[in-house]
Amino acid sequence: MYRYLQLLPVAWLTLAGAPNVVADTLPPLPKIGVTGTDDRVRVDSKTWPWIAIGRINLEGRGHCTGTLIAPDMVLTAAHCLYNAPDGRWGIPLETHFVAGYDRGTYAAHSRAKRFIFDPEYDPKERLEVRGMARDWVLVELEKPLDIKPVPLAKIDWEGLLAAGRAGTMSNAGYSADWPEIVMRHAGCRAEKIFAEVSLVLHNCDATFGASGGPLLQIEGRKVTVVGLQSGAVTVSGNEYGTGVPVWNFAKAAQR
Structure with missing residues (x-):
């Protein structure tokens, strides 16, 4: 999980059925902003998504x-x-x-x-x-890239929370402690929601540099963006990552 000042945002498939995760182990480094067990693993940036x-x-x-x-x-x-x-x-x-x-x-x-x-x-x-x-x-x-994009999900609050409960949600990004490789936390959860302001609270491991990274729903070969990483908050003494849900920006993307 995160460890930041209160309400401080981060300014911070070749296998059937699942995207690739690189098998080699990485040397340990001091963790920046992640407390407790670090559940991030390196993924293969040459494979989709x-x-x-x-x-x-x-x-x-x-x-x-x-x-x-x-x-x-x-x-x-x-x-x-x-x-x-x-x-x-x-x-x-x-x-x-x-x-x-x-x-x-x-x-x-x-x-x-x-x-x-x-x-x-x-x-x-x-x-x-x-x-x-x-x-x-x-x-x-300035120019289109010859890479398959990751589509935006058509999902609501209940669907997003269900993805968290089912362990199909992931977060990925270039964190400050691993700025040269993309790291993923698979199976993280959408813990709470602020429905009145459409903000997701989650337990994905991430830190500075991972801001803007996607919250993904991965179901076999189907991968969609359900939100994006924005920061962190402390609520009643508990730390959560914050995510902007996909419906906040989906209409702008369609236009």
């Missing part, structure tokens, strides 16, 4: 995680594109999506062309629950 996940590289300002949801459209967290110290948004020219990134290699790359935000998103409210619920952005790319 992991090849459709990549780094959002921000020139001179680090990285976040993004998911290709159309040949020329990437989903990530809005706060990734906001430079809080300067109080300004990044610009598309300085924003790069690198699909299937793995230790300097990648499957495809494009700079951004434009950003599509929730019209009510305010970066000054990024520490508040209502801000977290709107913390998504669609990054339109």
Whole structure:
């Protein structure tokens, strides 16, 4: 699970029936932001759906995680594109999506062309629950990529919670402690919901850099995006990751 300051967002298939997980073990490193058992495992970024996940590289300002949801459209967290110290948004020219990134290699790359935000998103409210619920952005790319996108799920609250109970939900991203490889926590749960603001609370292991990474539902060969990683909260002494549910941004993506 997470360990952050209270209400601090992260600014941070070849086998039949399941996407590939790389079998080799990784040397232990200090965990950044993950407490208790670290359930993340490395996945093969050359295979789908992991090849459709990549780094959002921000020139001179680090990285976040993004998911290709159309040949020329990437989903990530809005706060990734906001430079809080300067109080300004990044610009598309300085924003790069690198699909299937793995230790300097990648499957495809494009700079951004434009950003599509929730019209009510305010970066000054990024520490508040209502801000977290709107913390998504669609990054339109300069050119389409020849990679199969991950489709958005058609799902409601009950379906999302059922995915968590069934162990079919996963989170994936390029966390600060493993910035060069994509790591996945399989079988994490949607723990609670804030229905009035459409925010998911989950127990997926992730940390800085994994912001904008997808919450996936994986059922055999079928993989869909059910949400995206936005941050973390502490509620009644319990720590949860926060996720923006897919219906918050699905209409914008369809347009």
